[in-house]
Each structure stands twice: as C-alpha cells, then as structure tokens.
Amino acid sequence: NAGVTQTPKFRVLKTGQSMTLLCAQDMNHEYMYWYRQDPGMGLRLIHYSVGEGTTAKGEVPDGYNVSRLKKQNFLLGLESAAPSQTSVYFCASSYPPRNTEAFFGQGTRLTVV
Amino acid sequence: SQQGEEDPQALSIQEGENATMNCSYKTSINNLQWYRQNSGRGLVHLILIRSNEREKHSGRLRVTLDTSKKSSSLLITASRAADTASYFCASPNTGGFKTIFGAGTRLFVKA
Numbered sequence: 044n045a046g047v048t049q050t051p052k053f054r055v056l057k058t059g060q061s062m063t064l065l066c067a068q069d070m071n072h073e074y075m076y077w078y079r080q081d082p083g084m085g086l087r088l089i090h091y092s093v094g095e096g097t098t099a100k101g102e103v104p105d106g107y108n109v110s111r112l113k114k115q116n117f118l119l120g121l122e123s124a125a126p127s128q129t130s131v132y133f134c135a136s137s138y139p140p141r142n143t144e145a146f147f148g149q150g151t152r153l154t155v156v
Numbered sequence: 157s158q159q160g161e162e163d164p165q166a167l168s169i170q171e172g173e174n175a176t177m178n179c180s181y182k183t184s185i186n187n188l189q190w191y192r193q194n195s196g197r198g199l200v201h202l203i204l205i206r207s208n209e210r211e212k213h214s215g216r217l218r219v220t221l222d223t224s225k226k227s228s229s230l231l232i233t234a235s236r237a238a239d240t241a242s243y244f245c246a247s248p249n250t251g252g253f254k255t256i257f258g259a260g261t262r263l264f265v266k267a
Contacts, residue, residue: 047198076254085244085259086199093253101254133198140248140255141186142206147198 045069049134049148056124056155064119064151066134074137075117076101076145077109079130086133092117093139124155161258162245168264175232177261179245180225186248188221188228189255193242202230202243237267 050065066075073094078086078101088101090109098109106128108120117136121128131152135145163178181188187206191199205212205221205228212219218231232239246257 074253078257083259086257088254088256091254099253135199135255137255140253142204144189144191144201144204145199145246145255147200149198150196 047134047136047146047148049132049151051151052149053152054154056121056153058124058126058155060124061120061122062124062153063121064132064134064153066117066119066136066148067115068117068134068136068146069115070136070146071114072136072138072146073114074139074145075111076135076137077107077117077119078133078135079103080133080150081130089119089132124153126155129153129155162243162261164261165259166262166264168266169235171235171237171265171267173235175235175239175263175265177230177243177263179228179230179258181228181245181247181258182226183249185223188219189246190217190219190228190230191244191246191257193244193260195241199244232263235263235265237265239263240265 047068076091077089087103092098092111095114110118131150134148137145189204190202193199203214216233221228242260242262244260
C-alpha cells in the first residue's frame with residue numbers, strides 16, 4: 044500500500060498564480076485533512092473532509108479552497124498565491140478520529156515569490 | 157487555537173539518557189496521540205492512549221495520561237541518535253471531526 048501520497052513535492056509560484064495540490068490515499072479512509080506547517084510551529088488545520096462530497100473549514104482556511112469529489116482524493120487549491128502562503132503542506136487521512144490515528148503524506152514544500 | 161501544547165519546546169540529551177516531553181490540553185478528550193516528525197518528513201504516529209487509560213507502553217516509549225490535570229507525558233528510554241526528531245501531541249476536537257496538534261518538542265540526541 045502506498046498510504047498517503049502528495050503531489051507535487053516541491054513548487055515555486057509567483058504571487059498571484061494559482062495551483063492545486065493533490066492528496067491521494069488508498070486506505071479507504073473517510074476523513075482527510077490539509078495542514079500547513081510553518082518554521083517552529085505545529086500543524087494548523089486548513090480544511091478537512093469527513094467523507095466524499097463534503098468539506099469543512101479548519102483554523103486557517105482563508106485563501107484556500109478544497110474539493111473531495113472522490114473518496115480517495117482531497118484537493119487543495121490556491122486561487123491567487125501570496126507570499127504568506129509559503130509553507131510546507133501536509134495531507135492526512137484517518138477513520139473517524141475519535142479513536143484512531145492519522146496517516147500523513149510526505150509534504151509539499153511551497154514557496155511563493 | 158491549538159488543542160495541545162508541548163513542553164519543553166526543545167530538549168537536548170546524550171545518547172542513552174531518557175527523554176521526557178509533556179503535553180497539556182484544553183478540553184475534554186476521547187484520546188490523545190503522540191507523533192514523531194523527522195526533519196523534512198511527514199508525521200508518523202507513535203502511540204494512542206484513550207481517556208480511560210492512565211499509562212501505555214510501546215517498546216521504549218511510555219505514555220501517561222492524567223485527565224484531571226489535562227496533561228500527558230511521553231517518555232523515551234535509552235534514547236538513540238535516531239530518536240532526534242520533533243514530537244507532537246494531538247487529540248480529536250470536542251466533536252471528534254478533526255485532530256488538533258500542538259507546536260511540538262524538538263528533541264536532539266547527541267551521540
């Protein structure tokens with residue numbers, strides 16, 4: 044099993060450009076999450092999904108949009124990138140987190156110049 | 157706001173010593189989880205302790221949970237250089253829909 048796969052691993056964007064980060068999981072998990080991690084800080088939740096066709100806002104949703112058209116995929120979009128969105132982005136998936144752990148991808152390092 | 161806060165923020169020890177990290181959280185929890193993150197990598201789950209458990213072991217890891225104090229500790233015994241990483245505590249939010257992480261403890265184990 045591949046687990047959680049993020050694409051791409053690295054990206055440099057110019058301010059104002061758009062892009063989509065793809066997260067794919069092969070564990071049949073209902074829940075999926077997008078986090079961002081900035082230097083010296085923990086993970087902050089951007090958006091999450093509790094099932095196919097559903098999305099919800101996390102702590103820092105502004106400037107991002109998400110879609111969960113298929114159960115195995117969770118897309119994170121930046122419509123107009125800003126330097127403040129320079130970060131490392133992590134996708135994760137889990138069964139309902141009430142009693143289970145999350146599985147993480149390897150991260151996408153995004154730089155906005 | 158983050159659900160958990162780890163203490164200390166950074167810890168440096170010699171190989172062979174024990175490392176203890178603490179986590180305090182704000183609201184009632186169903187379970188508390190500990191994760192490790194090696195530099196430049198994703199988080200890896202280490203251990204989960206449920207709210208009705210007080211202590212749990214896994215290899216060189218020992219986790220305790222005190223729900224009355226809203227705190228947990230992670231003990232790594234006989235540390236190795238390979239244990240150098242950041243360690244995070246996390247727990248589901250009140251509704252159980254999302255897992256919230258603390259800022260982490262950076263552990264350096266010197267060979």
